[in-house]
Amino acid sequence: MTTEHQSFYETPAPAGLTGIKAWLLTHDHKRLGLMYLWAVFFWLILALFLGLALRTELMSIGETIMSAEVYNATFTLHGVIMIFLFVIPAIPAIFGNFFLPIQIGADDVFFPRLNLFSWYLFMIGGFFAVIALFAGDGFPDTGWTFYVPFSVSTESNVSLTVTAAFILGMSSMLTGLNFVTTVHRMRVKGMGWMQIPLFTWSLYATAWVQILATPVVSITFVLIILERFLNIGLFDPDKGGDPLLYQHLFWMYSHPAVYIMILPGMGVISEIIPVFSRKAIFGYKGIVVSSMAIAIAGSLVWAHHMYTSGMSDVSVFVFSLLTFLVAIPTAVKVFSWISTMYKGSILMTPPLLLSLVFIYLFTVGGLTGLVLGAAGPDIHVHDTQFVVSHFHFTMFGGTGFAFFAALHFWWPKMFGIMYNFKRAYIGIILATIGFIFHYIPMFILGMQGMPRRYYDYLPQFETGNFLAGFGGYLVVAGVMMMFINLFLSFREKVEAAADPWGGTTLEWSIPSPPPVHNFIDEPVVKDYPYDFSEVIMRSKKEK
């Protein structure tokens, strides 16, 4: 077998590197994708168990397993890890790195060394986030939003935590820059903009938000550090500063960031649904335009997090109106996915089941977002458990389940092995039922007035909190079962075909796992990326 036919596991890039160096100094986008995968797995599992500890604490009134100070630190760490080390990087850094160049017929990203550097920044940022816990005067206790004046005045180790977030932001921005350049410059000859697969399109839209919005939060984090050390008064009214300025600056990034989190997930679903419906995606151009529209409109709505902050009524009105605009392109996507399945030849598999769960949970998350986007009802549920539930429906039910779907969809391609379907189904069903048990009570608790981030509560909230905690255990059990099943596939070693699902995009035209330069022959670009006529003909012949 020549080098170009061998899988990337057997062929280091740059050539000549061996052992651990072949990984730690690699320029290969596929190896880097896998390096992100293992790092993200670690952070996800850690933050998942931190979240479970929080809900266990809340299962009964009073102190259960931790003190109030530890509770504050735990929810801060859960938020920081989940947001900056799992939800933001998971899909772009793992699957984007691995599949974006392949989907456009390229042999790597445009800046391979910068890609490696981004991974190191990601690891260093994560390392700082952890040592921030143990260095300094106490656990960071501000929540992931680092709101002033508390973040400036608290004795806890906020400076190091925001430094960690700053470094992670740089990693995310450089990945975005790499993806935009790769899509512009590396597409195989013959691939026009309307022949790019939808996952790559979603990454392209996301990358622009990463490039444009991340510097805003990075500068804001620097301002917190300056305030803490030099006391310059940017956010202090006594010195002519404005505390609301912090919230504006923070949400200028952090609201677009939720679209950084969800858009790649939507891209994953747009790949999976047509493959298992054996039908061209409904409204390809509509989905492309909606991705860009979400990226643009999502950047204009940040102040809807601030309705109760005391900002002007005009601002409340304008941002509420703009928020409703985002619902339109989002609905276009959901409509297109459902229409793709209509009269399709549905083949049920774990990735498809996860995609269906995504559509359901994300739709609930999106619709409850309208309750929060409308200024009136938001006043009632602001900063309550309702918000926590809405956020988790979109980010966990949405991005989280899209991440699981991507794992199950591309696992055979990345490792060349297939996993056990039955165990996967049990894990998915357990996680879904647990999810509903976990978060629906929080909607009700929020409507009844239970605030978020509170360590203790009134007796009338006990049943809801107990049910939510019970659901939490089911979710974690389901997720762990999915992961264990995937890990067991390494032991069971059931070989996967190059195209086990009948996909039409370029990654399914190459061996599993892919060779180091991805393509052995010149990739053939189809006029339309979701043309299933060949796949259907092939399956008819096999019958």
Add this chain to the structure above:
Amino acid sequence: MSEHEVEHQLSYGFLALILAGLIVLTGVTVGVSYIDWGFLNVPIALFVASSKATLVLLFFMHIKYEGLVIKVSFISTMFFLAIMISFTFWDVAFR
């Protein structure tokens, strides 16, 4: 390099001219700060600063000679920044 881009090399003389322009504009910044223009104080200072930034971007950073994609990308970032700043005034100006 795409077909829209052409090789370009600016002469030292031309670059020195731009540098001279920047120094003159710096002088203008300092000069106008001694005069009280009332409401126009900030707009004037921003206008001069923006002119200097434009010269740097166009000639020192070669934006003038780049392809359409780079130009559009750059203009989008400026547009985005303008939105970020101006939308905050929905709050600040109406409190």
